[in-house]
Amino acid sequence: MAFWDFFKKREIKDIKELDNYYKKVSSNIQKIQDSLGYKNQGIFASIKSELVRLKKEIEILKSSRDISKSKIIRIYNKLKELYDNALIYTEKMYGMKHN
Secondary structure (H helix, E strand, O other): OOHHHHHOOOOOOOHHHHHHHHHHHHHHHHHHHHHHOOOOHHHHHHHHHHHHHHHHHHHHHHHOOOOOHHHHHHHHHHHHHHHHHHHHHHHHHHOOOOO
């Protein structure tokens, strides 16, 4: 299954799935960054700092007794947005297509 298929009308059911999703997004963003080498690392620094912030939120949710579905959905949407932004940026700036 291609990574993009993972995004198609996907609903995250619990915090464990969200954590796994985070790992996939983070790994794929790192692969994109690695493929660019040293080109415009600044944009990826901001994406990485946002990923770190979201990881902290996930860890807080994991230890929480009250895990709201809306928080999971919000973090999921933000992760998807970060990944989309990384793809769009590399396609526009460098003409690189990712699967």
